[in-house]
Amino acid sequence: MKPNGNSTVPSDVPVQLLHGDVALSGRPVLREVDLTVERGEFVALMGANGSGKSTLVRTLVGLNPLSAGRLELFGRPLAGFHDWSRVGYVPQRSTATGGVPASVWEVVASGRLTHRKLLRPLRSADRAAIRAALEVVGMDAYAHRGVAQLSGGQHQRVLIARALAGRPELLLLDEPTAGVDLPNQHALAGALGRLKEAGATIVLVAHELGPLAPLVDRAVVMRDGRKAYDGPPLSDADVHAQGFDAGHVHCDDASTPEPNAAVPTPLKEL
Amino acid sequence: MTLLELFSVPFMQRALIAAFLVGIAAPAVGTYIVQRRLALMGDGIGHVAVTGVAIGLWTQTSPTWAAVIVAIAGAVVIEIVRERGHAEGDVALAMLFYGGLAGGVFVTGLAGTGASRLQEFLFGSILTISVDDLLVTMALAVVLIVICVGLSPQLFAVSQDADYAKVAGLPVRFYSILVAVLAALSVVIAMRTVGLLLVSALMVVPVAIVQQLTRSFRMTLLGAMGAGLAASVGGLVLAAALSRTGANVQPGPSIVLVALAGFFLVWPIGAWLRRRRALVAPFPETAPVEKPVDEAHPHHHGEKCGHVAVEHGDHVDYIHDGHRHAAHVGAEGEHYDEH
Numbered sequence: 001m002k003p004n005g006n007s008t009v010p011s012d013v014p015v016q017l018l019h020g021d022v023a024l025s026g027r028p029v030l031r032e033v034d035l036t037v038e039r040g041e042f043v044a045l046m047g048a049n050g051s052g053k054s055t056l057v058r059t060l061v062g063l064n065p066l067s068a069g070r071l072e073l074f075g076r077p078l079a080g081f082h083d084w085s086r087v088g089y090v091p092q093r094s095t096a097t098g099g100v101p102a103s104v105w106e107v108v109a110s111g112r113l114t115h116r117k118l119l120r121p122l123r124s125a126d127r128a129a130i131r132a133a134l135e136v137v138g139m140d141a142y143a144h145r146g147v148a149q150l151s152g153g154q155h156q157r158v159l160i161a162r163a164l165a166g167r168p169e170l171l172l173l174d175e176p177t178a179g180v181d182l183p184n185q186h187a188l189a190g191a192l193g194r195l196k197e198a199g200a201t202i203v204l205v206a207h208e209l210g211p212l213a214p215l216v217d218r219a220v221v222m223r224d225g226r227k228a229y230d231g232p233p234l235s236d237a238d239v240h241a242q243g244f245d246a247g248h249v250h251c252d253d254a255s256t257p258e259p260n261a262a263v264p265t266p267l268k269e270l
Numbered sequence: 271m272t273l274l275e276l277f278s279v280p281f282m283q284r285a286l287i288a289a290f291l292v293g294i295a296a297p298a299v300g301t302y303i304v305q306r307r308l309a310l311m312g313d314g315i316g317h318v319a320v321t322g323v324a325i326g327l328w329t330q331t332s333p334t335w336a337a338v339i340v341a342i343a344g345a346v347v348i349e350i351v352r353e354r355g356h357a358e359g360d361v362a363l364a365m366l367f368y369g370g371l372a373g374g375v376f377v378t379g380l381a382g383t384g385a386s387r388l389q390e391f392l393f394g395s396i397l398t399i400s401v402d403d404l405l406v407t408m409a410l411a412v413v414l415i416v417i418c419v420g421l422s423p424q425l426f427a428v429s430q431d432a433d434y435a436k437v438a439g440l441p442v443r444f445y446s447i448l449v450a451v452l453a454a455l456s457v458v459i460a461m462r463t464v465g466l467l468l469v470s471a472l473m474v475v476p477v478a479i480v481q482q483l484t485r486s487f488r489m490t491l492l493g494a495m496g497a498g499l500a501a502s503v504g505g506l507v508l509a510a511a512l513s514r515t516g517a518n519v520q521p522g523p524s525i526v527l528v529a530l531a532g533f534f535l536v537w538p539i540g541a542w543l544r545r546r547r548a549l550v551a552p553f554p555e556t557a558p559v560e561k562p563v564d565e566a567h568p569h570h571h572g573e574k575c576g577h578v579a580v581e582h583g584d585h586v587d588y589i590h591d592g593h594r595h596a597a598h599v600g601a602e603g604e605h606y607d608e609h
Contacts, residue, residue, distance in 0.1 A: 061437045084439030091433045098305040098430040100477065103486035110427035114438050119420050146485035149547055162434070 012075035014039060014170040014201045015060055020069035022059050029055050030225045032069075037170075037203055042196050042215050044233065045205045047222035053205045054092065056222060057174050060203065061089045073170070085114035088168030090159050092175050093152065104150070104158050105143045108133055111165030133164040137191045153184025160191060171195065173204045177212065185211045209233075276510050284399045285463070285506060285521065291411035292460045292472070293502025297494035298418035299456045300473030302449050305429040305487075311348060311450075312470030315457045317367040318344030319466050320374030323391045328381035333391065334406055334458060341454035344370060349450040353443070394465035394522030407459045414456055417448070418491070425449065426487055463502065465522035472498060475529040482540025501529035549589070552581035553609075561608040563595060571595060571606075582609060 015037035022030035030052050037043050045053040058064045060071070062078055071078045074086060088111075111133065112126045122130075134140040137157040147155060156176055163171060177185050189211040196202060196215055209216060213233065221229035276282055303311050322340025326333030344366060351362050378388045390398050399407075418425070428435045428445040436442045453473070460469040480493030505525025512519045571577060571588040578589040587594040587609050595606045 058433075063433055063436060082439065084437065087437060089434060089437040091431065098487075099307040099309075100301060100305040100487060100490050101481050101484050102426070102430060103488075106426065106487050107430065110423065110430065110434070111438075113423060113427055113435075113440060116423065118424070144485070149485075149551065151552075166438070 013037070013072070014074060015203065016070075016072040016075075017060065018070045020056075020059060020071060021067045022055055022064050023067045024055065024064065028067075028225070030059065033222075033225075033227050035060075035220065035227070035230075037201060039169075039201055040196075040199055042192075042202045042217045043204070044209060044212070044216045044219045045203065045222060046207070046209075046219055046234070047228070049207070051222040052225040053222045054174050055225075057172050057203060057205050061087065061172055085166055086169045088163030088166055088171040090156075090163045090171070090173040090176055092178070093156050093159060097147075101146045101148060103143070104134070104139060104145055104147055105130065107147055107158055108143075108161045108165050111162035114166045129167060130161075130165050133161040136164055136194060137161045138187050151181075151184070153180040153187070156180055157184065157188060157191070160188070164195070168200070170201045171203070173202070175205050175207065177206055177208070177210060182211070188212070189215065273507075273511055273514065276514065281399065282510060284401070284404045286503065288399055288404055288407050288459075288463050289502040289506040289521070289525070290499065291408055291415075292456075292463050293499040294495045295411040295414040295418075296456045296460050296464075296469070296472040296502075297476035297498035298415055298491065299449070299452045300477050300498075301487075301491045301494050302418070302425050302429050303453055303473060304477045304481075305426070306449065308352070309474045310470070311345070311453055312457060312473045314348055314363055314367050314370075315341050315345050315454050316461075316466040316469045317374075318370035319454075319457055319461065320388070320392070321370050321377060322374075323461070323466070324374040324377035324381070324383075324388065327383050327387060328377055334403060337391075337458045337461065338455065341457050342451055345450035345454035346447060349447055353446065391461050392465050392467050393520045394461070394463050394468070394525075395520060399462050403462060407462070410455050410459045414452055414459075415495075417452060421445075421448075422488075422491065430487075463506070463521060464525050465520070468522045468526045471526040471529060472502065475526070475533055476501060479529070479533045479536050482536050483543065497529070497532060501525055501532060504528045549578050550580050553583075553587060553594075559609075560598070562598075563593075563606040563608055567595070567606045571597060 013036060015035065017033060017035045020030055020033045020035075021028065033052075033056060035056070045056060047053045055064060059066065060073075062071075062081075066078075073081045074083065076083075108130050109122065109126070112122070112129060115129075116122075116126065131140065131143075134143055137160050139154065139157050139161060142150070142154065142158075147158060150158065160173070160176065163173075176188060180188065192202060192204075192212065193215055202215075204212070204216075206212065213235070216233040219229065219231065219233045220227060221234070277286065300312065303309060319337045319341040322337035323333045325340065326336030329336070347366065348363060374388065375385075378385065389395075424435075424440060424445060425448075427438065428440060428442050429449070432442050432446075435445075456473060457466065457469050460472055464472050476494040476497035477490065479497045481490050484490045484493055502525050505528040506521045508528060509519045509521040509524040512524070569575070571579075573579070575588065580587045580589060580594070582594075582596065585596050587596050589595075594609045596609045597604055598607045
């Protein structure tokens with residue numbers, strides 16, 4: 001998948017969050033989170049349930065407002081950022097259903113809306129992008145099936161295809177592997193691997209990496225709304241073993257990992 | 271008077287034109303309402319619009335335009351309560367419904383207009399459609415149809431997955447309120463034909479009929495418009511035919527009953543299709559535990575052998591008599607494995 005060529009200044013950083021605080025219904029959830037994602041990086045946001053990793057990725061795409069701090073996408077503050085065709089977002093699967101049948105093709109076609117003008121039919125370029133996105137995730141044979149008839153893993157791949165159809169430079173995925181069986185996780189890893197090779201920047205929320213582990217350049221572990229670790233990838237076992245999961249390990253400055261956590265652990269080979 | 275002669279009467283012609291356009295427009299809006307899982311929204315707006323009609327009758331201005339204003343206000347309030355997602359939101363909506371209906375009947379009493387005048391709006395009345403009413407209905411119906419079909423990519427995306435639509439840079443709140451306003455307008459144009467208390471059925475039942483059979487949103491939208499047209503015109507003709515026998519059947523109830531009859535006719539087909547789809551849903555792509563079929567297997571499974579074919583990873587399993595048989599080519603020719 002080719003990144004969007006126009007209006008790209010090589011120096012602009014896809015994601016830059018400085019001292020980000022987020023409160024949901026008045027309750028502080030994210031506290032002083034700093035996160036910079038460089039062009040072409042594959043970052044995994046990890047942590048236990050309730051650690052704030054999904055809140056963080058929703059904040060990065062503007063779905064949760066910051067109560068303090070500063071967020072820039074591609075070098076522009078969020079309020080002044082309108083170039084949403086450069087961003088692809090894959091929400092958690094459970095949020096993306098309607099009460100009326102919809103085909104795989106139609107769901108993926110809505111990924112082209114960032115490129116379409118009002119009251120214009122799909123152009124051939126749109127159709128080509130939709131077909132290409134379906135091929136990347138291996139769902140081209142299912143284009144005319146209803147999304148309600150897909151398995152969880154297939155539905156997830158359709159949501160990824162929808163984000164890819166817009167040809168984004170930055171792709172953010174919220175728990176794409178949750179509830180997805182192993183063969184589908186491998187299919188997903190293959191698709192993300194091809195995107196990474198093509199130069200896309202990828203931020204992914206995951207509880208466990210599984211087959212995605214070899215793709216990850218950098219891991220960010222959240223704990224209790226703060227960044228607990230930011231560095232070379234950790235194996236799933238390390239994330240759990242070093243107490244990032246547990247809520248009871250205290251350290252004075254949560255942004256500094258415990259000494260043993262800073263030591264890069266070799267990736268578990270699959 | 272024969273049925274044909276009845277259709278040469280001007281008020282009946284006006285009613286037919288109104289039923290034709292309302293039958294197309296109301297289910298078009300209804301498709302988005304059902305997609306947003308707000309099937310009862312039309313009922314709420316219908317109740318609120320009763321107050322609008324009563325105010326219009328009391329002030330001796332146009333009941334139609336008073337209903338437009340009050341229905342739009344009610345629809346926007348419903349949308350805001352929904353968007354806020356308050357836990358007590360459904361209770362707030364329920365109170366809005368009761369307030370709308372009670373207010374309408376109360377204001378009618380204050381005005382001394384009498385319940386029969388209000389009843390024309392509650393259950394529809396073909397006799398009361400004036401030329402001015404018809405022109406307003408035609409204009410609004412065309413606007414509704416053009417917006418529902420023309421903006422279908424945007425409205426579909428917003429109704430299917432609001433979070434995604436927001437990240438795609440769509441003005442989600444504008445489109446959500448637009449759907450609410452469209453619903454209010456379709457309630458008002460349908461009130462003379464179907465009546466305010468039954469208008470929601472014409473928005474929802476056609477969608478429920480066609481989504482038994484369809485797999486895509488586009489087919490559901492177009493199919494619902496067709497089913498709504500058939501129910502609306504069919505119901506009107508039924509009411510007119512019955513009126514020749516001396517009965518006094520209002521078109522609203524007969525339109526709704528025709529639509530419901532359509533639903534119950536299509537339902538067995540839908541149930542059969544759903545069962546069929548569940549049967550051929552692929553088995554998980556794990557390596558099967560293979561067990562050769564012992565007895566001789568004279569039957570050759572293939573595309574048209576009549577057994578249910580289910581995808582199973584890289585091959586197809588055929589189901590018969592509670593078994594899953596997959597062809598396997600071994601050293602001594604083809605045989606079947608039990609998967």
